Amino acid sequence: MTASPAAPLITRAQEVAPEIVDDIVRLVHHETGSYDLAALAGGLDLLRELAVHRLGRPDREHRHPGGAYGDTLTLTYTGTAAGHVALVGHYDTVWPTGTLAGWEAPEPGADGREKLSGPGIFDMKAGLIQGIWALKLARESGAPTPTVTFLFNGDEEIGSLSSRPVIEEVARTVDATLVLEPSAEGAVKTGRKGSGIFQITAVGVEAHAGLAPQDGASAITALAEFVIAAAAVAAPERGTTVNTGLIQGGSATNVVAGRATATVDIRISSPDEQARVDAEFDAIRVSDPRVRIEIDHAWNRPPMTLGTASAPLLALAREAARELGLGALRDAAVGGASDANFVAALGLPVLCGMGAVGHGAHAQGEFIHPDTVPTQTALVAGLLGRLAEPLGGAAS
Structure with a gap:
């Protein structure tokens, strides 16, 4: 030395x-x-x-x-x-x-x-x-x-x-x-902490917002529901945080949104928490069954x-x-x-x-x-x- x-x-x-x-x-x-x-x-x-x-x-x-x-x-x-x-x-x-x-x-x-x-x-x-x-x-x-x-x-x-x-x-x-x-x-x-950058995609059904709103299934509404549920997965006492940092979607104000995405930053302190977050995200359900939710579990850095x-x-x-x-x-x-x-x-x-x-x-x-x-x-x-x-x- x-x-x-x-x-x-x-x-x-x-x-x-x-x-x-x-x-x-x-x-x-x-x-x-x-x-x-x-x-x-x-x-x-x-x-x-x-x-x-x-x-x-x-x-x-x-x-x-x-x-x-x-x-x-x-x-x-x-x-x-x-x-x-x-x-x-x-x-x-x-x-x-x-x-x-x-x-x-x-x-x-x-x-x-x-x-x-x-x-x-x-x-x-x-x-x-x-x-x-x-x-x-x-x-x-x-x-x-x-x-x-x-x-x-x-x-x-x-x-x-x-x-x-x-x-x-x-x-x-x-x-x-x-x-x-x-x-x-x-x-x-x-x-x-370890980190994950999850991409959440909601795929709904487009329709005219004025003439036939009932025919549509809003990807934006469903994504908003998902984001609120995802925030509840956070467990700060275990070192786990969840932050939705980016959202985009829709095509026009008078169209029921057919697609929307969110990027979620997740921080964890242990592999056990990683497994829990994965399971709880997969278990989230939105109110309109016509909207499909796709989750890209992209874990970026280990703890x-x-x-x-x-x-x-x-x-x-x-x-x-x-x-x-x-x-x-x-x-x-x-x-x-x-x-x-x-x-x-x-x-x-x-x-x-x-x-x-x-x-x-x-x-x-x-x-x-x-x-x-x-x-x-x-x-x-x-x-x-x-x-x-x-x-x-x-x-x-």
């Missing part, structure tokens, strides 16, 4: 903090909504440019086409020691193109602490830039460094539908994966817990935090899912929440605290130093 000198890392991170923040702002100002392929392509080009500017050209790189989704880019920088670490993060955001123009920054808190705000800054563009700078600082420290593979994907917010195979392939080839998602108020994330593979990685992160003078590094379980869920499901070492400190993911006014940028960057750099040798060797 090799540790980077702590004091120089913190000092250097503080010295270059304005440059790190400038890179963050530049990336945030290029909008990258998950459904805007042109914006995503440009955003990934910019992210690569920033990495090359700070780290030089990678020894290996590959751009994996995303098809209907944003591409996934892998950049590998060969280290000076035997370890190999993946730094993973997504560059897509939930915010559609044009959001930045009307963005309202939040007021400083009661303590007067500065907030830096923008669409996607917290989730998770600050983390991406901090990861790039972490490797730069680790290299500059003079300590041995592992080989680092950056993986930047452009479809995480919609389920990592094209990038999941790439993430899993990379995770299998490295000793440890660090996911640069935002922290939980400074805590790393070792537990995450993530702190397994035996990841526990030594958490221990190393805590050692790095103590050396940096950051005190006891906390860990937390959260309701959101991330690409770390995929890695944990493979039984491989992974830590999530290695990125920004702030608040408001997916909310207007999301922000980071810029005064935490140096410490978060140094923490990742320090952990990279401790992973200069393979994790198995470090833990033995």
